[in-house]
Amino acid sequence: MAEGTIVLYSDNFNGPDSGSFDAASPPDGLRVGGAVAGPASYLQSFGQQQGILGAQLDMTDGGGLRFGPETSRFDWAAGSTGGDILGAGGIKVTFDWIHSGTSTEWIAWKVGTPNGDSGVNAGEVDHALLIRQSATGGGETNERWDNGANQGYSGVAHDSAAGTHAVELVYTFGSFADGTDVNLVATVDGVRIVEDTFTWDNNGGSLFMELATGTTENFVDNLVVSTVPEPSVSLLGLAGLGCLLRRRRG
Template sequence: MKYALLPTLITSGLLPVASQAALIATENFDYADGSVVGQAGGTGWTYERTDEAGAPLQTPSNWNNEFGTHQIVSSALVTNGGGVRREFGGVTEGAGSASNEREGAFRGTGTMFFSVSYTPTTGNQWAGVSSYDFSGENAEKIFWGAPGGANGGNFFGIDAVGDGQTNSTIPVVTGQTYVLIGMLDFDNDLLGLWVDPDANDTVVSHDVSRAYTGGNWSTSLRLASGNQVTWDNLKVGTSFADVLPIPEPSASLLGLAGAALLVRRRRL
């Protein structure tokens, strides 16, 4: 679902504004139907965590093909035996010095959070979000979602690639839409996953957690699946609050917003 009315409500002062200082990027996949490869919409994707001497001026990174089948359908991303990836920082890619991708990287320190809407339309297959250490073979380091292997994509969990899985008892129900929040906390050596977080959730209330002492970098996120999955409303930040989804306002709240705006106009 989209949140088109939120800017108006926030501007009018009818909804609280969370701190956005550490928000790295958002993506609602508002593109025409077709390939997402090369698209550079959303907000952010120009993150500069470290100043890389000689790197060009930041312009937003774009979506890269990783493998298989993926496309935009009705302003959402659909993957089906395929995946796409986008860097946190800028259009200039590469593990070598003086690239935007290096500037935006979490270099084995700090904390990265993401949230995303996830709807599996076929079952019994892996699907999830991966943190990459640049690109290429063995670049995928951490996987949040419905891991494959012995889990078979049937329960939500975390896979520290090459180091094992930690799975929950929360089943993946075909056709149901979930909100997933993932955490990579280098400073506290911890991975976390929340499934459908609510107002009572905090940064320590994850549904799944796993110790992690990897010193790799995190430069980008990949959305991918072995089955058909619809993705939407992706956010990336450096705090739990940054990526919490804001629900669509109720009809009564919208009515209150309209009345307040009308009163304000009459007073001007």
């Protein structure tokens, strides 16, 4: 992790194989970690029961994982967690995405969801990024939804070969208040696939998040939610030097 980063939640899914994620061995220090890991935030299935297979999250069509119980989901904006996130200027999500290489379906991360189950295209969801493969070559890559409105495909290609791919989502913002602009930069294997700006809407200052899928051919591993990295002292020094040089030139 970069300097100043706080790991808020992590799950390596290193549990016994189970067709029921919620019934798998209870999270512990060997599987789940981070500053907010606990019964109120533990990942649980929604829509369809998810599973664990080969020490990876085995995703099931039409469902996904949420943080915390249904209707009392973990609020990332509450308490010291919200303070840590705002203090750093945002939140970062990383995970390994493992797929067969033949699916035209997707895996999605949703932010600003309601405190209850919803689809990626629901009007209550502030932003849903569907990382798509395009096995047909039709450009159906990286679809985005904003409060139920389809924002289209980014069209930026990423490696769709079978295997493991590193996903990183960085959301930067200065407040949890409705109407606040949020900037998203998403990468797959280091390739920047999406740059979006949207707003928090109808959340009342709360923040709920979910992982979803539309296929049974997706696996996820090494999920980490953290604060965004703080600028290093050296970078801040260079920024200050740049300002000083501009003043002198002026």
